[in-house]
Amino acid sequence: MLTAITGINWGDEGKGRMVDLLSQDYDVVVRYQGGNNAGHTVVNDKGKFILNLLPSGILRGEVTNVMGNGMVIDLEHLAGEMGRLRDAGIEVGPQHLKISDKAVICLPYHRQQDCLEEERLGDARYGSTRRGIAPVYGDKYMKKAIRMGELLEPEALKERLRGIVEWKSLTFTGVYHAQPIDFDQVWAWLETYGAPLRPYICDTSRYLDEAAKAGRKILFEAQLGALRDIDFGIYPYTSSSSTIGAYAPVGAGVPNHKLDLSVGVMKAYSTCVGEGPFVCEMFGDEADRLREAGGEYGAATGRPRRVGPFDVPASRYGVRMQGADQIALTKMDVLSYLEKIPVCVAYQVDGVITEEFPTGAKLDRAKAVVEYLPGWHCDISKCRRWEDLPKEAQEYIRYLEKKVQCSIKYVSVGAAREEYLVLED
Ligand code: GDP
Ligand code: MG
Numbered sequence: 001m002l003t004a005i006t007g008i009n010w011g012d013e014g015k016g017r018m019v020d021l022l023s024q025d026y027d028v029v030v031r032y033q034g035g036n037n038a039g040h041t042v043v044n045d046k047g048k049f050i051l052n053l054l055p056s057g058i059l060r061g062e063v064t065n066v067m068g069n070g071m072v073i074d075l076e077h078l079a080g081e082m083g084r085l086r087d088a089g090i091e092v093g094p095q096h097l098k099i100s101d102k103a104v105i106c107l108p109y110h111r112q113q114d115c116l117e118e119e120r121l122g123d124a125r126y127g128s129t130r131r132g133i134a135p136v137y138g139d140k141y142m143k144k145a146i147r148m149g150e151l152l153e154p155e156a157l158k159e160r161l162r163g164i165v166e167w168k169s170l171t172f173t174g175v176y177h178a179q180p181i182d183f184d185q186v187w188a189w190l191e192t193y194g195a196p197l198r199p200y201i202c203d204t205s206r207y208l209d210e211a212a213k214a215g216r217k218i219l220f221e222a223q224l225g226a227l228r229d230i231d232f233g234i235y236p237y238t239s240s241s242s243t244i245g246a247y248a249p250v251g252a253g254v255p256n257h258k259l260d261l262s263v264g265v266m267k268a269y270s271t272c273v274g275e276g277p278f279v280c281e282m283f284g285d286e287a288d289r290l291r292e293a294g295g296e297y298g299a300a301t302g303r304p305r306r307v308g309p310f311d312v313p314a315s316r317y318g319v320r321m322q323g324a325d326q327i328a329l330t331k332m333d334v335l336s337y338l339e340k341i342p343v344c345v346a347y348q349v350d351g352v353i354t355e356e357f358p359t360g361a362k363l364d365r366a367k368a369v370v371e372y373l374p375g376w377h378c379d380i381s382k383c384r385r386w387e388d389l390p391k392e393a394q395e396y397i398r399y400l401e402k403k404v405q406c407s408i409k410y411v412s413v414g415a416a417r418e419e420y421l422v423l424e425d
Contacts, residue, residue: 001026001217002259004245005328007225008266008318008404012273012298012305014330014412015265016040019056019221021410021417022263027216028064029057030208032251033241034223035072035106035136036081037129039299044417047088050299053078054085054097055221061091064211066204069102070241070251072136073148074111075193099197100204100253101149108189109168109181110136116176126237127274129301137240144168148201151194161186205253212257220248220259226318234363237276245322264324264406266315268332268396270308270344273298277363280308280344280370294334309342309370312403317357319404328410329397333381333419340372341396345403355403373399381414384421397423 005022007013020042023029036052042059043049049059053073057063067073082092110132117135118125128134139145144164150157162183169180212218226232228239242251245262249255269290272278282290287307290296296305319327335341346353347366358366376390383389389397389411401408412420 001261002212002220002249002257003218003261003263004220004222004248004259005263005265006222006245006248006322006324007243008264008315008322008324008327009225009270009311010227010272010278011224012039012271012296013225013265013267014328015222016042016051016056017330017412017415018263018265018328018410019219020044020059021420023057023060023063023219025217026057026063026219028066028208028211028218029055029221030066030068030218030252031055031071031221031223032068032248033070033243034239035131035133036074036077037131037133037239038223039301041299041415043415046090049085049088052081054081054092057219057221058085058092058096059090061096064095065097066208066252067097067099067103068204068252069100070247071100071103072106072133072140072241073099073103074106074131075197076108076189077131079193079196094199097200098202098204098207099148099200101147101152101201102205102253103148104136104140104145105148105190105194106132106136107146107186109172109186110139112178113171116172116178120176125275127276129274134240148197151190151198152201157190158187161190208252208254209256212254220245220252222248226321227314229321232321234276235359237274245324259323262323262325263328263409264319264322264326265328265330266318266400266404267330268310268335269294270311270314271296271305272308273301273303273305277366278306278308279314279347279363279366280311280368281306282308282342289337290334293337294331308368309344310400311344311368313344313347313355313357315400316355316404319406324406326409327401327404327406328412329400329408330412332393332397332411333379333413335396336376336378336380338375339377341375342370342372343399344368345371381419383413386421386423389421
């Protein structure tokens with residue numbers, strides 16, 4: 001059984017929360033893309049955790065976690081994240097965590113380049129998390145990146161790294177008029193943070209292939225949502241990797257296997273971190289109230305998230321791109337304060353009303369068409385069965401299902417593990 005848990009929207013849908021819940025039925029959890037620009041907040045009996053790099057299954061001792069070849073890994077950040085979990089009494093040994101030998105290392109100069117480029121862009125910046133993600137993926141495709149497996153062959157690595165640092169220094173000095181990169185510093189960093197990880201590095205592709213063939217249940221965890229996918233998202237305000245479910249077997253290392261199930265995590269309203277078109281965006285008091293109600297501040301950066309009502313064109317597109325078989329609808333409880341619930345039902349583009357999600361300059365010109373649905377205006381966080389939900393909440397769920405053309409299987413009504421309902425078919 002191979003299942004992907006993906007984001008239908010711009011990210012921060014509550015994927016970590018759903019992986020934490022659903023991983024109870026899985027043997028292995030794999031992160032298949034992205035780096036520490038992600039932030040998954042998980043609240044369970046062990047406490048509250050923010051995971052940036054580690055798969056969310058790490059909080060269950062019996063689950064094996066894999067960081068796939070599609071990832072980019074900042075070793076220093078990973079050391080900090082593992083340390084914080086250990087401090088909280090959670091084991092993160094090589095029996096709990098396997099790191100792909102083909103995953104790429106995000107180096108300190110990638111972070112630095114990310115900052116230099118955002119500064120250079122000024123007002124036209126991408127709103128990067130400045131964690132080096134775009135530069136390191138760029139280098140991967142330039143074939144100038146270092147992979148985890150190279151840490152196991154230090155002599156060969158040293159030689160290759162020399163050439164790469166020389167090349168990268170040309171960009172730093174020539175393009176940004178910055179200092180050249182100090183090889184010894186990079187090498188020392190790799191020694192400090194790379195050496196302790198050696199026991200974790202292996203051919204995770206073989207491990208997962210064998211696990212899948214032995215009938216073990218594998219969960220693929222996405223980092224950001226469909227609208228941040230490098231190909232299908234709001235380019236260039238996307239992430240630099242493929243966030244979609246179809247990429248999960250590739251980024252995890254088992255392209256010879258097919259997904260059995262794709263669960264799309266969809267938020268009951270919209271949020272977006274950083275720059276880029278966000279057609280349904282709300283402003284002023286209305287936005288402040290929703291942001292406060294939902295606690296919408298970035299888990300990775302603490303930045304206030306931009307907020308808006310549920311966006312039908314964007315979510316319907318997200319469901320299609322994710323190939324979602326079913327949906328986990330999250331943060332329904334957050335809307336309880338509203339007497340009537342705004343929904344962006346369509347876009348108006350150049351005078352034409354459409355439910356299609358446009359890309360490029362057309363998206364910049366799109367205006368939200370907003371309608372209101374009746375609110376339930378009471379606490380639903382204790383609801384555990386469909387019958388417990390007020391009629392208006394049931395109608396909101398049915399409305400969303402119809403609009404995005406996919407059935408909603410789970411409804412999350414709180415951040416804690418047990419605060420959810422399963423809807424029967
Ligand atoms: P991810 O990046 O998709 O894993 O999502 P984040 O963790 O960045 O953001 C989701 C936030 O909402 C986290 O703080 C979760 O603890 C919280 N959360 C998840 N589901 C629910 C829910 O149903 N209700 C409420 N109130 N909070 C939720
Ligand atoms: Mg997040």
